[in-house]
Amino acid sequence: MLLCLLSQSTLAQGSIFGTVHRADLSVPPNGSVVFFGFINDRDDEIRLSSSVGAGYDNGSWFDDFQNYLSKAPGQPYDYYFFDTIAGESFHLAKTVPNNSFQQEDVILVQSGWPSRPANVRADRQNDSTVVIHWLQLPGRSYHVYRRDASSNGSLFRIDDPAGSLFGSGVVDSQFVDTTVMAGIEYTYTVVAEDGNGLFSPPSDLALSTVTGCCVGLVGNVNGDINDESDVADLTMLIDNLFISLSPLPCPAEANINGDPDGTVDVADLTAL
Incomplete structure (x- = not known):
């Protein structure tokens, strides 16, 4: 039947x-x-x-x-x-x-599976970078998957392309996808894994946007999911300018003084 x-x-x-x-x-x-x-x-x-x-x-x-x-x-x-x-x-x-x-x-x-990742969004920063954000919970790692937005088929893991099941994943509230191509939109989903190797339901699908990563007021340098500006943002900006020189998740958020060409420098650190 x-x-x-x-x-x-x-x-x-x-x-x-x-x-x-x-x-x-x-x-x-x-x-x-x-x-x-x-x-x-x-x-x-x-x-x-x-x-x-x-x-x-x-x-x-x-x-x-x-x-x-x-x-x-x-x-x-x-x-x-x-x-x-x-x-x-x-x-x-x-x-x-x-x-x-x-x-x-x-x-x-x-059963007691990990909760489905919440507040998932995909911010397109430029032609080669999308930052995927979610609400991070203690004791969780996160598997991040992607497919072309024009497809409705399989999704492919991008934080660990080999697909390691246990003891892997992102222990953070975001993942920076630098393997995107210009002119192509992408769809993302995130699955949480707890310390016992249990998986959550997949998150709602998030479509990468092309409107830029800076939402609301500037100053959320570290990409806090609540769009807050605090000491953590100051620490990240100092690290970017003077220590590791690591790229910022959203340079537009760090352009505190509104430099018209988007330059991030000591003047922004002072303004923050």
């Missing part, structure tokens, strides 16, 4: 699908279930429940192994399911089958 619920375009060779129930065997409503998956014990490429060819609809989930760039029978795969309303989840871990259609039914259980 499940096969009748899914269109012929959805069920291609390598399809994986099944039912989803809560612990009390009720069916989660649409909008409550999200999932993401990857292959071969690394998350260099992930697929979301919102990716083309994948989805959740009224108690049924589906995806297609053929939509991964690299796949082969016998490779391990992982799918993480989250019911964001009931607070339940499930980790499906098996191997890619040889057959064309594989049914895997999911019964969610109560």
Whole structure:
């Protein structure tokens, strides 16, 4: 009966699908279930429940192994399911089958996954740089993924392109993506990992903007998610000017004195 619920375009060779129930065997409503998956014990490429060819609809989930760039029978795969309303989840871990259609039914259980990264945004600074921000929480590292905004397929990890699953990730509130290309917009998502190796649901998708990274008043030199100007900004500016000379996440925020050519120098330090 499940096969009748899914269109012929959805069920291609390598399809994986099944039912989803809560612990009390009720069916989660649409909008409550999200999932993401990857292959071969690394998350260099992930697929979301919102990716083309994948989805959740009224108690049924589906995806297609053929939509991964690299796949082969016998490779391990992982799918993480989250019911964001009931607070339940499930980790499906098996191997890619040889057959064309594989049914895997999911019964969610109560669990304590890390909270979904919040306040995610992607600020386009220039043709070659996008800064992805999120609200950092203690004891979390963050995996950052990207795809072209024109695509609705897989996303690819950019903080660790090899896709190391555990003990990796960004321990900060931002990641600077310097591998973007001029004229191309990008979509980003962020997944949190806790100290036990548990993953969060993917964040809402964030589209890189072209309006510049400086929002509101200048002075938020370190890119604080709350747009605050404080001692941490002063410390970062001193480091940029005199110590490590590391690039600033948003030079426009450090142009405190409003220099028309955007120069950041000691005058800005004095003004800050």
